[in-house]
Amino acid sequence: MPRSPSSTVQAARNELGVRLRELRKEAPLSGRELARLAGWAPSKCTRLENGETLPSVDDIRTWCRVCGADDQAEDLIAATRTVDSMYVQWKRVQRTGLRRLQESYVPLFERTQSFRVYSSNVVPGLLQTEGYATALLTDITDFRGTVNDVPAAVEARMERSRVLRQGRRRFAFLIEESVLRHRVGDDDAMADQLGYLLSAMAFPTVSIGVIPLAAPRRMWVVETFSIYDAEQAQVETLTAAVTMTAPGEVAVYAKAFAELGKVAVYGQRARSLVAAAVDSLG
Known part of the structure; x- marks a missing residue:
């Protein structure tokens, strides 16, 4: 039967986080190394990879640049926008x-x-x-x-x-x-x-x-x-x-x-x- 709407959105965020983690490992970089090169706090990398925070367009471009995967940026940006459109707060619309x-x-x-x-x-x-x-x-x-x-x-x-x-x-x-x-x-x-x-x-x-x-x-x-x-x-x-x-x-x-x-x-x-x-x- 249907899983809860919030779990569906979270699953999409988690999937996006997994893709980011795979790019980092392919680089290969640790989370701390990626954070240092991006100018972020290490906790930000953790939140993005765990689906706790939805990355912005700039976050995606920075992540891909640091990982030497600029060719992946547009696909990931599209995926981010898809996740964002799944959950539309009434107070916003x-x-x-x-x-x-x-x-x-x-x-x-x-x-x-x-x-x-x-x-x-x-x-x-x-x-x-x-x-x-x-x-x-x-x-x-x-x-x-x-x-x-x-x-x-x-x-x-x-x-x-x-x-x-x-x-x-x-x-x-x-x-x-x-x-x-x-x-x-x-x-x-x-x-x-x-x-x-x-x-x-x-x-x-x-x-x-x-x-x-x-x-x-x-x-x-x-x-x-x-x-x-x-x-x-x-x-x-x-x-x-x-x-x-x-x-x-x-x-x-x-x-x-x-x-x-x-x-x-x-x-x-x-x-x-x-x-x-x-x-x-x-």
């Missing part, structure tokens, strides 16, 4: 508000033909109504203390959701039943949101499965994740978005999605769970 984050997904959505989304906490973004999205993004803005551009961010989220009705894309959503019960916004916002879920179940390109609270579990509740074709998986944590493109990692999330899908109910049984959530609003 949301520092100017939420609108730009919503818009940043548009190219990915436009090139994806098959979407698989599992959500254990909120209604997936592509299925959110304006009222629900407004309440949710307001809460996120307040919690993170970012610039309040909620109306513009909601407009961008609604705009990107048009992908549901464009082209011949396929969408498969799995939602824990608890998501239907979590109150986001007032009763009217929740009623509208749940009503839209019922409508979306009839879209020809959309499959929505609900995992009942009482269902015998074949797969435990995990963090919310999305799979775009077979090329990329993204996991959302409280502090960051972690993107995985390694085929083995994406395949593990695809396996998890398949296992979760076996527990879910569809069609009328799923509609009944949504309707029960509507009734619970009073």
Whole structure:
């Protein structure tokens, strides 16, 4: 089953550190010798080789120069950028508000033909109504203390959701039943949101499965994740978005999605769970 997003990023850092260590040994240089020639403290070499610190572009160029391996620099710089892009802190991408984050997904959505989304906490973004999205993004803005551009961010989220009705894309959503019960916004916002879920179940390109609270579990509740074709998986944590493109990692999330899908109910049984959530609003 999926390893934690943080362990995936750390594994990539460790692999980069191993490549640096191999270059040093091929030189051949000790860690202290490399540090002296680079003008660094010996502890820096240790941190880079152990994956404790992600090297900068200048660090890579210096390391390769000292080791007589300038021809390796560009490949290592590319690897560093790949690791850096795997882990994107929300505070970094949301520092100017939420609108730009919503818009940043548009190219990915436009090139994806098959979407698989599992959500254990909120209604997936592509299925959110304006009222629900407004309440949710307001809460996120307040919690993170970012610039309040909620109306513009909601407009961008609604705009990107048009992908549901464009082209011949396929969408498969799995939602824990608890998501239907979590109150986001007032009763009217929740009623509208749940009503839209019922409508979306009839879209020809959309499959929505609900995992009942009482269902015998074949797969435990995990963090919310999305799979775009077979090329990329993204996991959302409280502090960051972690993107995985390694085929083995994406395949593990695809396996998890398949296992979760076996527990879910569809069609009328799923509609009944949504309707029960509507009734619970009073």
